[in-house]
Amino acid sequence: MTYFNVRALFIAALVSNSPNSVFAQESADGFVDELVVTTTRTEAPRLENPGNITTIDPDTRLSNYPADLLNQAPGINIHRGNGQEHLTAIRSPVLVGGAGAGSFLYLEDGISMRAPGFANVNALMDAMSEHADTIEIVRGPGRALYGSNAVHGMINLISGPISENATQLNSSVGSYGRYALNGQSSYVDDDGASRFSISLNGDEEGYRANSGFEQQKMRVETQWRNGATDYHFSLAGMNLNQETAGYVKTEDCASGQEAYEDESCAKTNPFPEAYRDAQALRSFLRMERTLEDGATFTMTPYIRTNDMEFLMHFLPGKAVEENEHTSIGAQLSYARDAGSVSYVTGIDGELTTGKLTEIQTQTATPSFQAFNYLVGTHYDYEVDATTLAPYVHAVWHLSDATDLTTGLRAEYTEYDYDNRTDDGLQGKLFRPADRTDEFFDVSPKLALVHRLNDNRRVFASLTRAARAPQTTDLYRLRDADKTGPLEPNPADVDSETLDSFEIGYRVAGQDLSYEISVFTMRKENYHFRDGSDYYETDGETTHQGIEVELDWQMSDVLSLHSGLSWASHEYAFNRDVSGGNALESISDGNDIDSAPDTLGNTVVRWQASSRVSASAQWEHVGSYYMDASNTTKYDGHDLVNLAVNMNVRDGLSLEARVLNLFDEDYAKRADVWFGDKRYFPGEPQRFMFGVKASY
Numbered sequence: 001m002t003y004f005n006v007r008a009l010f011i012a013a014l015v016s017n018s019p020n021s022v023f024a025q026e027s028a029d030g031f032v033d034e035l036v037v038t039t040t041r042t043e044a045p046r047l048e049n050p051g052n053i054t055t056i057d058p059d060t061r062l063s064n065y066p067a068d069l070l071n072q073a074p075g076i077n078i079h080r081g082n083g084q085e086h087l088t089a090i091r092s093p094v095l096v097g098g099a100g101a102g103s104f105l106y107l108e109d110g111i112s113m114r115a116p117g118f119a120n121v122n123a124l125m126d127a128m129s130e131h132a133d134t135i136e137i138v139r140g141p142g143r144a145l146y147g148s149n150a151v152h153g154m155i156n157l158i159s160g161p162i163s164e165n166a167t168q169l170n171s172s173v174g175s176y177g178r179y180a181l182n183g184q185s186s187y188v189d190d191d192g193a194s195r196f197s198i199s200l201n202g203d204e205e206g207y208r209a210n211s212g213f214e215q216q217k218m219r220v221e222t223q224w225r226n227g228a229t230d231y232h233f234s235l236a237g238m239n240l241n242q243e244t245a246g247y248v249k250t251e252d253c254a255s256g257q258e259a260y261e262d263e264s265c266a267k268t269n270p271f272p273e274a275y276r277d278a279q280a281l282r283s284f285l286r287m288e289r290t291l292e293d294g295a296t297f298t299m300t301p302y303i304r305t306n307d308m309e310f311l312m313h314f315l316p317g318k319a320v321e322e323n324e325h326t327s328i329g330a331q332l333s334y335a336r337d338a339g340s341v342s343y344v345t346g347i348d349g350e351l352t353t354g355k356l357t358e359i360q361t362q363t364a365t366p367s368f369q370a371f372n373y374l375v376g377t378h379y380d381y382e383v384d385a386t387t388l389a390p391y392v393h394a395v396w397h398l399s400d401a402t403d404l405t406t407g408l409r410a411e412y413t414e415y416d417y418d419n420r421t422d423d424g425l426q427g428k429l430f431r432p433a434d435r436t437d438e439f440f441d442v443s444p445k446l447a448l449v450h451r452l453n454d455n456r457r458v459f460a461s462l463t464r465a466a467r468a469p470q471t472t473d474l475y476r477l478r479d480a481d482k483t484g485p486l487e488p489n490p491a492d493v494d495s496e497t498l499d500s501f502e503i504g505y506r507v508a509g510q511d512l513s514y515e516i517s518v519f520t521m522r523k524e525n526y527h528f529r530d531g532s533d534y535y536e537t538d539g540e541t542t543h544q545g546i547e548v549e550l551d552w553q554m555s556d557v558l559s560l561h562s563g564l565s566w567a568s569h570e571y572a573f574n575r576d577v578s579g580g581n582a583l584e585s586i587s588d589g590n591d592i593d594s595a596p597d598t599l600g601n602t603v604v605r606w607q608a609s610s611r612v613s614a615s616a617q618w619e620h621v622g623s624y625y626m627d628a629s630n631t632t633k634y635d636g637h638d639l640v641n642l643a644v645n646m647n648v649r650d651g652l653s654l655e656a657r658v659l660n661l662f663d664e665d666y667a668k669r670a671d672v673w674f675g676d677k678r679y680f681p682g683e684p685q686r687f688m689f690g691v692k693a694s695y
Contacts, residue, residue, distance in 0.1 A: 090153030133160025141465030144407030172690035177204030192224025266681035317373030325354030531584020
């Protein structure tokens with residue numbers, strides 16, 4: 001326990017929460033269980049799940065940002081940047097670029113919010129987590145039912161049924177001109193049900209200079225039944241206009257302190273011209289029919305479109321990128337319980353057209369001119385993508401006590417790439433000629449669940465995840481390492497694979513429920529940009545760890561939820577870097593940068609009276625290396641947040657929150673860039689006040 005300081009241990013003993021209890025329904029035998037849907041796309045008891053799965057109640061949030069909510073789960077470490085920007089880690093280091101975009105699958109009611117190959121590291125900004133009924137998280141490879149991007153983990157925001165006439169309005173205001181207004185209204189009659197949700201939030205000022213944002217999200221849903229068929233229609237949209245504050249470097253701070261420790265330095269913004277504008281629109285119609293043999297046939301056609309423009313302030317040339325993609329797709333599945341085996345088989349198909357331009361209008365600063373980012377058009381291309389993926393997932397009931405799960409997914413991906421500018425090198429950057437690339441990936445799964453008694457299970461799973469490269473991995477290239485040929489070749493980029501073994505123990509008790517998971521994983525064909533701004537196309541990494549999730553009803557008025565993890569993430573290859581920042585050379589066995597060994601999130605809830613409740617949250621991020629060569633380290637941090645809620649009367653409540661109670665200096669993210677330490681400074685002590693009304 002040397003990673004936890006005395007204060008952290010003291011706080012861990014005090015802190016709590018229970019509303020996001022992983023097990024939410026009490027059985028006739030007195031223990032608690034819950035239904036989850038992500039594993040099989042249909043409701044199934046969480047206790048029987050052949051692998052880890054975490055559920056989070058969005059009502060347990062202590063801040064307005066999805067990242068802060070999801071970090072309650074063990075093994076999750078989402079670094080929030082400015083505004084709605086973030087980088088994700090799920091059983092992984094914090095990943096950036098194509099790896100950060102393509103390693104995690106973000107779903108809304110089981111449908112990806114972005115197309116495979118066209119993902120975005122900031123994908124949570126599209127999500128309406130404020131109005132989700134529940135959020136389910138799978139750590140590590142996804143099941144056979146899910147394909148590309150479900151490599152290190154997946155997050156599914158589930159809307160839930162519309163069951164009653166109700167209207168809710170939540171509003172909050174806080175430090176730095178921060179505000180949020182969330183409304184939802186539902187209507188139910190004999191013909192069906194409908195629901196309208198809206199979210200308006202932003203920062204008028206922002207903690208740092210030129211860092212405000214405004215975001216609007218809305219969703220319309222209808223659910224109805226016709227004969228033996230259930231229908232669910234959804235239409236959701238998002239608009240974001242953001243001023244962006246970038247990293248601040250320690251060398252720019254006159255005090256000599258680290259940039260996040262010097263408030264006058266932390267509040268600055270070296271990139272006042274940076275911005276991000278984004279829009280998203282998506283819709284689906286789910287049709288689920290119960291057949292005469294008891295089987296279920298489900299068909300879900302969907303469409304989505306995304307459009308984004310932003311200043312790439314994190315690159316020497318500060319180019320402007322514009323990207324967009326539009327998809328049409330469908331999910332078809334057939335599920336049946338045949339007694340000794342229950343299974344679901346189906347096929348997912350999708351067609352996508354995407355475009356990207358990157359244009360630099362200003363000369364790089366003198367210190368970065370050697371990196372050869374030139375004024376002009378860097379990239380201008382269009383990609384037509386086709387994805388087709390049949391799958392089968394089966395649970396074999398070997399005995400009254402043991403179930404065997406088998407799964408297989410075969411995924412075909414084709415990219416038809418059209419370069420709309422000159423082929424070849426433009427300074428440092430390389431534009432391939434027109435080409436077509438194909439990938440065929442197979443993802444098998446084998447898992448076992450054994451029932452020790454009514455409320456105790458052991459489980460084990462062996463899984464392979466695979467993803468085709470992101471289109472930016474293939475077609476937005478830089479010149480190769482100076483020790484090799486100058487012109488890179490998209491054909492050198494293979495699909496990334498990750499093999500995972502997990503074993504776990506799960507208990508669903510009346511007052512105490514917990515889950516312990518141990519995992520080991522190995523990833524090949526890891527594609528990333530190294531410390532000298534060159535591309536590595538065939539890296540290898542290893543990952544192993546242990547995760548604990550616990551829900552404890554300590555008394556009638558006191559409850560606790562905790563997610564803790566220890567993990568080791570290491571490079572499994574050597575990479576000698578020439579030019580640029582040679583200190584970033586990679587050695588086999590080095591810790592991967594941005595990968596803390598320990599993570600912890602514990603929330604305590606105290607029901608002081610029938611009208612007053614209070615919660616306290618402890619967030620722990622352990623120390624981690626800021627560079628691949630393991631020469632510079634961030635010490636980690638521990639934060640405490642408090643919230644008090646008072647029911648004024650039925651349908652009306654007030655809430656007050658204090659975030660970063662002890663006013664700790666910390667970094668939301670820390671890394672090394674071309675030899676310089678840089679940070680996203682964390683915010684000091686701040687306040688939020690909210691009103692919730694329902695009728």
